[in-house]
Amino acid sequence: MSARNPGTELDLGSISRVQVNQPAVIRHAEQIQARRTVKKDWQAAWLLRAVTCIDLTTLSGDDTPSNIHRLCYKAKHPIREDLLRAMNMHDKGITTAAVCVYPARVADAVKALKAAGCNIPVASVATGFPAAQTSLKNRLEEIRIAVEDGAREIDIVINRTLVLTGQWEGLYEEIRQFRQACGDAHMKTILATGELGSLTNVYKASMVAMMAGSDFIKTSTGKEAVNATLPVGIVMVRAVRDFYWKTGNKVGFKPAGGIRSAKDALTWLVLMKEELGDEWLKPDLFRLGASTLLSDIERQIYHHVTGRYAAYHDLPMA
Helix, strand or coil: CCCCCCCCCCCHHHHHCCCCCHHHHHHHHHHHHHCCCCCHHHHHHHHHHHHHCEEEECCCCCCCHHHHHHHHHHHHCCCCHHHHHHCCCCCCCCCCCEEEECHHHHHHHHHHHHHCCCCCCEEEEECCCCCCCCCHHHHHHHHHHHHHCCCCEEEEECCHHHHHCCCHHHHHHHHHHHHHHHCCCEEEEECCHHHCCCHHHHHHHHHHHHHCCCCEEECCCCCCCCCCCHHHHHHHHHHHHHHHHHHCCCCEEECECCCCCHHHHHHHHHHHHHHHCHHHHCCCCECEEECCHHHHHHHHHHHHHHCCCCCHHHCCCC
């Protein structure tokens, strides 16, 4: 990842003055989605870039060591070797950006990736994921346990009550404590935007999270009724841009939840390029949280190489 975000003092004055023009944001989102996407070789190149930005995720109640081992193998080999050779990309070291699991499965993932001989980081959700409705003491301890087990990235989730009731100082202090508990592990802060009530709250929560030292801000847990949407993404990446202009600190962005198709991935890449530039098109500063997205990307790559769509048995690991 990029250099850590040290955070800043909480600036309540600037937070209180924020108002987001929702109709304008929605219009801009519709314009982005209506544009013609890249095609052929360019599309294949962009899709491979998307692969390198994926946090390959499993957050299921039936996760087992064998499931995690399979996920880690797929993270190291996200696209079939013969397809990469056909594109002359077999020697470029294409892997996913990270593997994301529950805290109880961190040790399994670390072990599997070590056995595979790769340096893909393990990310762990924490702090009472997905609802954050546990005590602060328990949430902090969950972070420490995940880090001790080998997690190099922690996806914490905020207490939405603090946002909905305007307790910005409380939110800032909680996230600062989470940042301290992470130690050297990079911290991604999940805002659960589908439960924040308004785009104005999304912007305010984004700014407070970055002021508190978040290395990434992330849209959703994937468990809310509404997850990563383009209007929310526009608001959050503009908050990232504003924070960079004010402080010089670069913070990453991670949309997550409901990103299932290659077309979805391309739309998010276009948004990042237009709003933040090429530097934010790398896994240091951009991630896609997804569990099924990789399957569709690999199918599109298969079609690009062979001219036909894959049968189910052609991509068994997907």
